[in-house]
Amino acid sequence: MIVAGDRDPYPDACDTPARKLLFDLVSIPSPSGEEEAAAERLRAFFEANGREAWIDEVGNVRAPADDSVLCTSHVDTVPGDIPVEVKPALESAYDVDPDDPTGGEALWGRGTVDATGPLVAMAVAAVETGVSFVGVVGEETSSRGARHLAAERDPPDALVNGEPSGWNGITLGYRGFLAGTYVNTSESGHTSRPEPNAIQHAIDWWAGVEDVFDPADPETPVFDQVTTKPVSFDGGLSEDGLAVEATVDVQLRVPPSRTVDEVHELAEGQLTTGSVHWKEPIPPVMESPRTPLARAFRVAIREQGGDVRLLRKTGTSDMNLFAAAWDCPMVTYGPGNSELDHAPDEHLPLAELDRAVAVLSDVCRDRR
Template sequence: MNILDCEAKELLKKLVSFPSLSTHEQDLADWLEKAVRDTDLLEVHRYGDNLLFSCDSLQPGPWLLLNSHSDVVPPSDQHHGDPFNPQEKDGCIWGRGTTDAKGSGTAMLKALLNLANSGWKPNCGKVSFALTICEETSGEYNGMAYLRSLIDDNRLTKPDAALIGEPTSLSPCIAQKGLLVVRLTVRGESGHAARVYGNNAIYGMADILKKLESIHFKTENPFIGKVKITPTRVEGGTVNNAMPEQVRVILDIRTIPEVPNTQIIQSLEEALPCSIDVVSDRFVSTQTDSYAWIARCARTASGKEYVGSPTASDWVFLSDIPVVKIGPGHSELSHKHNEHIEIAQLNAGVRLYMDIITSYFSDPSKLGLNP
C-alpha cells in the first residue's frame, strides 16, 4: 500500500486489520514505520512501539503535538465475523478500533502527510504526530506516559500545545473528567451459614452503600458537570454455605478540576465507617482555558462549540499544557461489538486536523496567548 496516495478509509482498514491489543502493537508499528519512511516526507522516530512523525521547520518555535493510540480493547463475544477484518458498508467502516481510536490516528497521520506532500511546513517550530501504545490498559506501562518521562528527563522538549485524537464527533473538547478508583472494605466474622453470627460483612457493606448514596458534591463544572461516584465491582465470599470474612467494593469516581481527589477521599472517610484505599489516582481531571490559541483554532476549524468529556484519556500526561481532545467518530460506539465510523466523518477529520494545524501556525504573534 502507498500510504501517501491511498484514501483515508483504505489506511484505516489496514490499521484495523492489525489485532493490536494492548502490549501487542509491534506488527502495526513495524508496518507503519516503514510505510511512512518510504514517503520520505516526515521525520520518523521510534521509542519501543511508540512512533513519532514530525514536520519540522528547522527554525525555533512552538511544538504542536498530535497524539492518538494504536492499541484496542479485546473484541466481545457479540461481534459478528472477524472484528479485525474491516468491512465497508452503509457508508461506514466496521471493525474493532475504527472509532477508538484508529479513526483519529488515521486522520491525524493523513493530515500531516497531506500537508507535507503539498510543500507546507510550519513557519517556525514543528508539528508532530505521536501514535502511542497501551492507552487502553491500566497497567504500569503507558506509551504517552513514557514519552512524558522523556520530556521530564529533558530527552524530548515539552510540547507547547497538543491535540488528543479520540472520538468526539469532531467537537472540540476542552475539559475531561478524571478517574479515581477507590476500594471499600468491610470486615465481618466468617462462619457456617447454618449458624447465627452477628457480624455479616455483606450486611455491613449494604449499610455502607446506602450511606454512599447520600454523598454528593454540589460543585459543577460548566463542561463536565459534577463528580460522579459509581460502585462497579463487588468481591466477597468463596462458597455458598459460609459467610465471608470481608466484602470489598470498587468505586469508579469521575472527578472534576474544581474538586480535588483529597477532598473526595476526605468526604468518603467522614461518611463511611469502613476501610478506604486508593487503587488508582493518576488520571486527574483536566481543562484547557477557552482562550488558549489551540482551543480557539479548534473551535474555529470545527465550527462547533466547546464540549466536555466524561471519559479519561492520555490528555492526563499533558495536563500542564493547552490541550484539545477532538476526533472523528462517536464516543458511544467505543468498545462496542458494532463499532464503526462514518467515512464522511473520517474524511472530515483529515480536513479538520489540517485546518487546525495550519491555523495554529498562521500567526506567530498569537502563540503567546497560551496561558
C-alpha cells in the same frame, strides 16, 4: 504525494492515503497490550513518507518534527471482533445525505471510532504539515504510553489529542478518574447473629460514598457531578471457613470543579472498618475555548462548512494526563460518533475521516 500502503486490492472506497491507512490499521487487531503489529504499520507509514520514526521502550510510535503542534492518539483498542468491511453508515449514528450515491460509505470494524480513526487523521495531518506525532499505547487500560510520554518529553507548543468528537466538534473538558478496591474481613459466624459481617460493612461503606456525592440539585449536569460506580463485588467465606471476606472494585469520576484529593478524602471518610487500596488517579481537565489553538479549530471547521460544537466529556482521556504535566494549549479532536465507542456496530463514514484530515491539516499549518 503521501504514500499509504501497497495492499492490493483495497476496497474501492478506500482510495486516499488516509482511507487506506485506516483500512490497514483496523484490519490489525490491537487490543491493549497487543499493539505491536499496529505500531509497526504506523511506523512504516511515516518512514514511507520520509519521516524518521521509531517505537520507544513502552511501545509508543514516535515521529518528532515541528513541535509547534504535537498530534497524538492511541494505538490500542478494546477487544472485539467486528468484520472489517465498507458498507453504508447508520442514519441513526451519522447525518447521512440521502442523495449521496455512495450511500454514506463507512468503514466498519473495531477501532474505527475509538480511536483508530482519530489516530489516522493525526498521522496523515502530521505528514502533510510536518508537525510532531506520537501514537501512544495502553490508553484503554493504564494509559502507560501517555504517562511515559508526559514524564519523558518536553511539552510542545500546542497539543491535539485524538479521540472522537465528530469532525466539526472539539472537546475541551474531561472528568477525572479515581479507582480503588475496598477490602474487609470479619470472623465467620452463624447467619442468625446480629453483628454485621464484612459484606455488610462493604455495602455500608459504598452506600455512604454514594450518599456523600449525591448532588444536592438533581438537575446538575453529569459533567459537573462526582459519579460513583461499583464495577465488581466479591464476598463470602474464606477457603478455611473461618472468616467472611469482601472485596469491591469501585470507580469515581471527578468534575473539574473538584479535585481528586478532595474526592479521595471524602470517600475515605465513609470508612468505619476495612481499607481501600487506591490506584494512581487521573485529574480532571477543562481547557479554555479562547486559546489560539481552539480558535484555529473553529476557523478550520467553519471553512469546511461545519457548525462548531464545543464539547465536555463525562469520561476521561489521555488529555487529562497531558494537561496535568504540560502547560500548553490543548484540545481533543477526531472523526467519529463517540456513542459508538466500544460498541458492536462501531463504524466511521469515510467522508468524515476526509473532513477531519482537512481540518487538522489547516490547524497545524495555522499554528506553524
